[in-house]
Amino acid sequence: MKTKRGFEMLNVCGEHIIVPAGNENRDYSKVISLNPTAAFLWEKMTSEESFTIDDMVNALLEEYDVEENIAREDCLMIVERWKEMDLIEE
Amino acid sequence: MSEEKIITRKIENHLFMTEIRKAFGEDGMKSVTFVVRGFSMQPFLWNGRDKVVLVPPRKPQKGDVVLAEVAKRRYALHRVIDEKDGIYTMQGDGNPTWMTEQFKEENIVGIADAFIRKGKYVSLKSRKWRWYSTLWMTLRPLRRIILGIYRRTYKNALK
Numbered sequence: 001m002k003t004k005r006g007f008e009m010l011n012v013c014g015e016h017i018i019v020p021a022g023n024e025n026r027d028y029s030k031v032i033s034l035n036p037t038a039a040f041l042w043e044k045m046t047s048e049e050s051f052t053i054d055d056m057v058n059a060l061l062e063e064y065d066v067e068e069n070i071a072r073e074d075c076l077m078i079v080e081r082w083k084e085m086d087l088i089e090e
Numbered sequence: 091m092s093e094e095k096i097i098t099r100k101i102e103n104h105l106f107m108t109e110i111r112k113a114f115g116e117d118g119m120k121s122v123t124f125v126v127r128g129f130s131m132q133p134f135l136w137n138g139r140d141k142v143v144l145v146p147p148r149k150p151q152k153g154d155v156v157l158a159e160v161a162k163r164r165y166a167l168h169r170v171i172d173e174k175d176g177i178y179t180m181q182g183d184g185n186p187t188w189m190t191e192q193f194k195e196e197n198i199v200g201i202a203d204a205f206i207r208k209g210k211y212v213s214l215k216s217r218k219w220r221w222y223s224t225l226w227m228t229l230r231p232l233r234r235i236i237l238g239i240y241r242r243t244y245k246n247a248l249k
Contacts, residue, residue, distance in 0.1 A: 013105045024120040026113050028106075029141050033099070 001079070001088050002050040009034070009042060018042070018087065032085055037064070038078050053079065098138075100127075104163045107199050114146040114200065121145050121203060130182030131155075131167065133240055134222065140207045142167065144200035153223060155202035155214065156180060160191035165199065169223075183226055187233055 008021040016039035017031040034042055037060070044059045045051045056075040060066060082088045101109075106124075113119040123143050126135050135142070142155075150156050150170050157167045158180070168180040168191060181190045204213045212219055229236060 012109055013101045015099070025143070026117070026119045026122045028109075028122060028124040033097075 001052070001090055002048070003042065003046045003082075003088050004086070007087065009039065009046075016042075032087070037074065038081075041075070041078060098125075103165055107157075107159070107165055110144065110157075110199055122200070123206070126167065130184050131169075132184035132237070134183060134207065134226075135205060140205060142202050143204040143206070145203045147195070147198035147200060149195060150178060150198065150201060153227075156193075157199045157202070158191075158193040159197045159199065160193050166191050167202065171227075184237060187230060 006021050007018050009016055009018050011017075012028070012031070016034040016036070018034065019026060019031060040063060041056055041059060045056065048055065053072065053075050056079070057068060057071045060071040060075065061068060064071070079088070110122055110124075113122050121143050123141055125138060125141050127137055129137055134140075142157075144157060150173075152170055152173065154170045155167060156170055156178070157165060158178075160166050160180075166180065166182065168182045168185075170178055170180045171190070172179040176194055178193050178195070179190050180193065181187070202214055204211055205219075206212070
């Protein structure tokens with residue numbers, strides 16, 4: 001899978017949010033907010049041509065002190081959310 | 091996105107104003123949209139329900155609705171009612187007529203271009219807004235009475 005193009009991640013008042021890129025209006029009333037882990041993964045995965053759950057798990061293991069099965073669970077959950085929000089494609 | 095995953099986050103005013111200035115400045119945005127807070131622009135704008143579309147600062151005209159820093163770290167989105175020697179006076183539609191704020195052009199964070207009221211887009215150039223404005227300003231002497239009735243009718247408007 002890969003992250004869809006046309007989004008940019010911003011830091012607004014300490015929150016990581018994703019907004020459509022190239023807009024001349026910024027709508028703070030409707031933003032997609034990411035927690036720090038999700039923001040970290042989003043940044044990593046956006047720089048890849050495509051990625052798998054394993055890539056995400058490995059990225060987490062490199063950056064955070066976390067057990068693999070927990071990291072995998074989190075990644076599956078995050079991917080689920082991103083699919084719901086239409087941020088990634090196959 | 092499913093409904094239950096939409097959460098509302100309140101951001102401290104001064105922090106958010108800094109963000110808006112950055113959006114207009116280095117990010118080059120032509121407008122920003124956000125949900126209004128407070129009750130001072132009732133009956134037109136309701137806390138938490140309505141939104142404002144703000145454009146970058148310019149020289150304001152009487153009747154413009156301006157977001158400005160009116161005292162150190164105190165901000166208001168109100169209607170400009172007067173200007174004298176570069177000092178602007180503004181007032182919330184829902185505030186008593188003796189309650190006004192002063193600001194200078196450099197204190198402006200942005201100027202309202204449109205409102206999104208009950209989900210409907212209302213341009214400040216629209217006939218609807220101009221008609222409402224004229225009516226509201228004409229009724230200014232009766233404001234205390236009208237707001238009193240209004241607030242008794244819509245008690246939840248103040249909650």
